[in-house]
Amino acid sequence: MNAAPTPTRKYDLSFARYVYQNIDGGDRMAKCMQCGTCSGSCPLGDQMDYGPRKLFMMIRAGMKEAVLTSNTIWNCVSCYNCVVRCPRKVPVTYILHDLATLAVKEGYEQAKTAINARFAKAFWWSAARWGRTDERLVTAIYYFSFGLSQGMKMSLANLKIAQAMVKTKRMHLGMPHKIKNGGDLKAILAKAAEIQARDH
Amino acid sequence: MTSEGLRSQTILVVGGGIGGMTTAVEAAEAGYDVILLEKSATLGGRVAQLSRYFPKLCHPTCGLEINFQRIKKNRRIKVMTMTSVAGVEGTRGDYSVTVTTTPRHVKANCTACGDCGRAAESMVPSPFNYGMDTVKAAYLPHEMAFPQFYVVDPSVVGTPEGEKIAAACKIGAVDLAAKPETFQLTVGAIVWATGWQPYDPAKITTYGHGRVPNVITNVEMERLAAHDGPTHGKILRPSDGKEPKKVALIQCAGSRDNNHLAYCSRICCLASMKHAAYLREQYADAEVDIYYIDIRAHDKLEAFYRKIKADPQVNWIKSKPSRIEVAEDGGPMVCGENTLTREIYAKSYDLVVLATGMQSSVKAGAPAAEMDDYGFVVPHDGSAGIGSAGVASGPLDVSMTVQSATAAALRAIQAVSGVRNASEVS
Numbered sequence: 001m002n003a004a005p006t007p008t009r010k011y012d013l014s015f016a017r018y019v020y021q022n023i024d025g026g027d028r029m030a031k032c033m034q035c036g037t038c039s040g041s042c043p044l045g046d047q048m049d050y051g052p053r054k055l056f057m058m059i060r061a062g063m064k065e066a067v068l069t070s071n072t073i074w075n076c077v078s079c080y081n082c083v084v085r086c087p088r089k090v091p092v093t094y095i096l097h098d099l100a101t102l103a104v105k106e107g108y109e110q111a112k113t114a115i116n117a118r119f120a121k122a123f124w125w126s127a128a129r130w131g132r133t134d135e136r137l138v139t140a141i142y143y144f145s146f147g148l149s150q151g152m153k154m155s156l157a158n159l160k161i162a163q164a165m166v167k168t169k170r171m172h173l174g175m176p177h178k179i180k181n182g183g184d185l186k187a188i189l190a191k192a193a194e195i196q197a198r199d200h
Numbered sequence: 201m202t203s204e205g206l207r208s209q210t211i212l213v214v215g216g217g218i219g220g221m222t223t224a225v226e227a228a229e230a231g232y233d234v235i236l237l238e239k240s241a242t243l244g245g246r247v248a249q250l251s252r253y254f255p256k257l258c259h260p261t262c263g264l265e266i267n268f269q270r271i272k273k274n275r276r277i278k279v280m281t282m283t284s285v286a287g288v289e290g291t292r293g294d295y296s297v298t299v300t301t302t303p304r305h306v307k308a309n310c311t312a313c314g315d316c317g318r319a320a321e322s323m324v325p326s327p328f329n330y331g332m333d334t335v336k337a338a339y340l341p342h343e344m345a346f347p348q349f350y351v352v353d354p355s356v357v358g359t360p361e362g363e364k365i366a367a368a369c370k371i372g373a374v375d376l377a378a379k380p381e382t383f384q385l386t387v388g389a390i391v392w393a394t395g396w397q398p399y400d401p402a403k404i405t406t407y408g409h410g411r412v413p414n415v416i417t418n419v420e421m422e423r424l425a426a427h428d429g430p431t432h433g434k435i436l437r438p439s440d441g442k443e444p445k446k447v448a449l450i451q452c453a454g455s456r457d458n459n460h461l462a463y464c465s466r467i468c469c470l471a472s473m474k475h476a477a478y479l480r481e482q483y484a485d486a487e488v489d490i491y492y493i494d495i496r497a498h499d500k501l502e503a504f505y506r507k508i509k510a511d512p513q514v515n516w517i518k519s520k521p522s523r524i525e526v527a528e529d530g531g532p533m534v535c536g537e538n539t540l541t542r543e544i545y546a547k548s549y550d551l552v553v554l555a556t557g558m559q560s561s562v563k564a565g566a567p568a569a570e571m572d573d574y575g576f577v578v579p580h581d582g583s584a585g586i587g588s589a590g591v592a593s594g595p596l597d598v599s600m601t602v603q604s605a606t607a608a609a610l611r612a613i614q615a616v617s618g619v620r621n622a623s624e625v626s
Binding site for chain 2: 033034035036037038039040041045046050051053054081084085086087088089
């Protein structure tokens with residue numbers, strides 16, 4: 001994937017064109033008619049800086065910085081309400097996730113500090129390392145990504161829940177569970193990375 | 201005038217709505233024989249079911265009356281009701297059309313005295329009122345029914361009630377033994393004027409028609425506002441008969457949506473504005489919210505839009521609502537994003553009217569109807585023997601339908617006469 005261009009002039013469509021061509025589902029986004037069904041359907045709509053509809057308009061307006069630093073791209077929970085209801089069949093969920101990936105690649109601070117980015121990172125670490133998510137490690141990596149003292153504070157605040165989960169066997173102590181043939185998973189992930197590097 | 205050895209110069213018009221009637225009358229008044237087929241018991245189609253037309257808010261009885269008179273007076277027009285096309289064979293100038301009739305169980309000597317209706321006891325859903333109320337099993341389809349004959353519902357045939365209905369007719373016009381019939385017609389040209397049906401609102405699951413109380417469609421609203429409708433013209437909400445004071449009109453319910461009808465149905469914007477006018481006329485304190493993607497009041501209809509827009513109790517909300525839920529008071533609640541203010545709203549209403557779109561009545565695979573991507577019949581020029589008129593060719597309002605039908609009559613005349621333009625006339 002080439003770096004996304006940053007619009008410099010008024011009516012600069014370079015970023016919009018980049019999104020249409022490079023972002024997953026971006027070609028359909030060109031068909032958005034700004035009806036607002038997506039934003040109205042979103043269960044987290046009121047916790048987003050901008051709803052998907054407005055975000056798409058901002059892409060067209062060349063507001064690359066505002067788009068890639070918004071929390072919208074991190075707050076999508078993949079419920080697919082918008083995708084099912086969109087009258088123009090725009091795959092909103094794919095677009096938001098791929099915009100988040102773009103924000104990571106472009107090194108935006110928000111892509112490192114957004115809570116969903118932190119959680120996604122911890123989740124991915126566990127999934128890639130063990131083939132499973134280990135609740136203790138995922139939460140620990142997530143909590144301590146905020147720093148040592150904040151991490152301790154968050155851990156202590158949730159200690160009671162953790163104890164209850166251990167007691168009811170919803171969480172275990174000891175080594176993390178892992179899948180059989182972890183080497184195969186590594187090979188699959190390596191191949192996926194290779195395909196991504198080649199095709200983008 | 202050349203006829204190119206065409207076997208028949210008769211024009212078959214399929215569908216007796218405003219488009220079909222206009223095609224038939226125009227062709228017949230120009231001197232051609234016309235057979236006008238109608239699937240239901242009376243002519244008039246969807247127009248007869250309207251309360252009023254936009255933009256002048258006059259009553260459809262007027263336009264229908266004139267056309268009924270013209271049909272009645274013209275000997276070249278043969279009307280066949282309760283008849284539909286089963287198959288078409290042949291080429292321009294020589295089509296053999298197979299048609300089937302469903303029995304009306306009332307003969308043409310019916311005087312519409314109403315004795316059979318008084319004798320009937322059981323009730324059947326009224327198709328004229330979209331099933332919102334019921335009629336006696338022997339009924340006149342509606343006040344302005346043309347031809348003015350009663351219909352006996354097949355559900356009472358073979359029952360003691362049926363015998364009672366037949367016995368009540370002093371002139372013996374009730375014929376319970378009538379059976380469906382199939383026969384052939386030979387015609388030179390065919391005009392599909394099959395019109396439209398409202399898009400099935402149950403398919404728009406997020407809008408809750410049939411699940412959320414007091415969510416109705418625009419065609420149901422027409423019946424509620426009509427003096428011969430289920431509420432005798434007073435707009436009352438279906439659940440409890442209360443006067444609706446807060447009403448939402450939702451545009452593009454099914455239209456402009458790749459999950460439903462991909463095209464714009466063209467009439468719904470104006471139809472909803474007309475509904476706002478109905479409501480504001482009946483209830484001085486009514487608040488009407490119109491939810492829209494874009495307002496498409498084209499051409500001369502802009503004036504009507506401005507008139508409704510000047511009303512401070514009609515609010516315009518630029519938004520395609522995402523869903524309709526049941527509010528705490530049990531009524532409908534409309535949810536979505538106002539795209540101008542970017543506000544996420546959830547507003548409760550007494551009544552919600554879905555502006556459902558127009559869907560072609562011609563089913564895929566219908567005999568000899570070439571259809572476009574949206575299921576409408578392609579209106580070929582006069583070199584083809586088969587064309588279309590009115591909404592059968594695409595979404596149109598009544599006045600555009602009449603224009604389209606006049607054009608279709610001309611093309612059909614060209615088809616059966618073999619004359620394409622003035623220079624060919626010797």
